[in-house]
Amino acid sequence: MRKSGEQAEVRPDVLREMHGLAERGADVRELVHLVQGRLGYGEDVLLPVLLYFMKAFDLDLLEVLPIREWLGTEQDEDINKQIMPLIARNRDRWVRESTQGNGTAMDIGLTAAK
Amino acid sequence: MAKDMAQAFSWFTPEGKGILGELDDDGVVTFAIEAGEGSSIRGTEMFNRMMAFFGDSVRSIHGVWRKGHLGKASANIDKVNKLTSAGMTLEDAIMVTWTVSRARKLGFGRVRLLGTPVGSPGVYTKIDVLIER
Numbered sequence: 502m503r504k505s506g507e508q509a510e511v512r513p514d515v516l517r518e519m520h521g522l523a524e525r526g527a528d529v530r531e532l533v534h535l536v537q538g539r540l541g542y543g544e545d546v547l548l549p550v551l552l553y554f555m556k557a558f559d560l561d562l563l564e565v566l567p568i569r570e571w572l573g574t575e576q577d578e579d580i581n582k583q584i585m586p587l588i589a590r591n592r593d594r595w596v597r598e599s600t601q602g603n604g605t606a607m608d609i610g611l612t613a614a615k
Numbered sequence: 616m617a618k619d620m621a622q623a624f625s626w627f628t629p630e631g632k633g634i635l636g637e638l639d640d641d642g643v644v645t646f647a648i649e650a651g652e653g654s655s656i657r658g659t660e661m662f663n664r665m666m667a668f669f670g671d672s673v674r675s676i677h678g679v680w681r682k683g684h685l686g687k688a689s690a691n692i693d694k695v696n697k698l699t700s701a702g703m704t705l706e707d708a709i710m711v712t713w714t715v716s717r718a719r720k721l722g723f724g725r726v727r728l729l730g731t732p733v734g735s736p737g738v739y740t741k742i743d744v745l746i747e748r
Contacts, residue, residue: 548635
């Protein structure tokens, strides 16, 4: 568990939705839109998106920073190649955290995904 | 410090601007900041608050400067490009960028390039620097 001292709060329900989307094969664009939409931000808002990717998928800031350069472009193939393997790499961890936390296997779509 | 003890700092304004930083196992801070136009809080205040939060654990700051696909404004790399296009060396230009200027005020005065920058004077697109005490 990371130690965090932030002022920005992270909504567990949004993290669970991100897990569910990822389990169903969503790409980076869909995940970004989910965060922006749930938090009421426009499509150009970046920093909360980065934070939610870090929290949802246990990624480092350096790993999610490429989203900064991608946002607002159509270079989806490039960003998916960079980010999706990282999400898959940590899948066991975030699935475990999601099921042990506030969600259930059903909540995050495990039963329907595979 | 183990990897799972990494510290994060985030401070966002209602409009979604702000700062997001992370201190890794080796005391290296990486951060992303969006201030300026449309932000209700100055970038310098965000940066200083982040550095105060991490405190004495910080050994260096990793500047990850990129020019996006759409050429969006990036304070550090835009400054480097402006100065190097006018004849200044890359090393000298880096010393007067936004991040290095603020880091120096906090005692981080040694700056070195990490890896090889991408681009050429006036049109750099990728620069990594390490700013140390």
